[in-house]
Amino acid sequence: MKAVSELRRAFAERADGVSPAGMPFVGLFGDGIPYPLVQAAGAFGIDVKAPPLADSVDGPKVAIIDEVAESFLDDFTARFLHRFAAGAFDHFAMIIFARDDVAGLAAYQYASELRRQKLVTDTGPVLHLWNLLHTDSAAAHRFNMRELDRLGDALAGLSLTWDEKRLSRILALEVDRRAALDRLTCCGADQFIFRAAGRWLAPEEHTAALDAVGDGSAVAGERRIGLVGNASDTPCLREICSEFGALAADLQPFGDIWSYHTDGVDDAESLVRAIATNPLHIRTSPADRFGSALLDRLKGCDVVISTVDRNDDSFGWEVPCLRQNVTKRGAQFIDLGFMPFRPSDSWMSATRKLLAETIQ
The missing domain is CATH 3.40.50.11890 (Rossmann fold)
Structure with a gap:
C-alpha cells in the first residue's frame, strides 16, 4: 500500500x-x-x-x-x-x-x-x-x-512571521491530524511508526496517509501493556511488547501521540498554554501532576514496562513510586533498566526471554 x-x-x-x-x-x-x-x-x-x-x-x-x-x-x-x-x-x-x-x-x-x-x-x-x-x-x-x-x-529575523489567520488554518489541520491519529487502530510497532512519521510530514500529508492505512493489524491478544520511560525512537521494544499483548499505552516520548491536546487551542496564546499545562511532560510542575497523569493513562493496563537510557536524570526518579502505585492496582510492573540507543540483536533476544519468563 x-x-x-x-x-x-x-x-x-x-x-x-x-x-x-x-x-x-x-x-x-x-x-x-x-x-x-x-x-x-x-x-x-x-x-x-x-x-x-x-x-x-x-x-x-x-x-x-x-x-x-x-x-x-x-x-x-x-x-x-x-x-x-x-x-x-x-x-x-x-x-x-x-x-x-x-x-x-x-x-x-x-x-x-x-x-x-x-x-x-x-x-x-x-x-x-x-x-x-x-x-x-x-x-x-x-x-x-x-x-x-x-x-x-x-x-x-529570517522574514518568517505568523498571523492569526494562517495559524487558525494550521491549527485546523492539526485537529484533523489528531482525529486521524485517534482513529488509528493498528497496534505495536506499526502504530508507533505511523504516529511518529508525522514528525517529518506536513500535517495534511500525514492525515491523508493515516486515513488510507485503514484498520491495520488486529490486537495481539487480550493482555494490555503500558510502556513508560525515556525517549526511544526505534520500534524495537514495541515489536517485543506486541508478542505478549496489545500496547495500550505508549507513554515514552516519540511513542505518545502529540505534545498537547488540540481542544480549545485557537490562537498562539492558547497553544502555548496547552503545551505548558500538558501534565505528561517530565518537567511539569507541581511534580506530582506527572505521576498522576501517568497513572491515569495507564489505567486498565495489565503490565507496565519501564526503560531508561544510560544518561537518565529524570524518569528514573519516578520509577519507585510508579511501581508501587501500579502494583497496588493489581497490575505487574517490569523495570528493564537501561535500554541501548540502538538495541542489538542480543539485547532484543535477552529482553524477549526476560519478558517471557516474567510476564504473568
Missing part, C-alpha cells in the same frame, strides 16, 4: 528524507516546541532529534566532535552534533531546541560553543533555545508569552 510505504519511508529517512517544498526548513529538537507557529510563519518544522535509522550504519563521524564530546553525552546529542558538524543541517534556516529536553539543551550548548570557537562553520542555521515553564501560574504564563515573543522575533 502506497500510504504505508510513505509512512515507513518518512519514519526511516527522517530529516534527510524531507524534500524541498518551497519553504524554509526549521529543525525541532525536543517536544514542547509550538511547531504550528513555525508552520504558520511559512516554514516547515522538522524533527532533528531523531537521526535517520541508517545513521547508525553510515552516519557521519567528525573528528572534532569525538575530541570535544564527553563519553557520557546523551546519544541523541552526540549523533546530532556529528550530523551538525558534517553539514547535514546547513540548508536549514533555524533549529529550535527545547531547553527542558536534556539532550536538546546539551545539543544547543555544544553547537553554540563549537561555532563560537570557530570549530565548525557558522554559515548554517540560526540556533534558538525555546525555554518554556511547564505550569499554569500567572507568572509562568507571562514568562512563557515573553518566550513566545522572543521566538517570534527570531523567526522575523
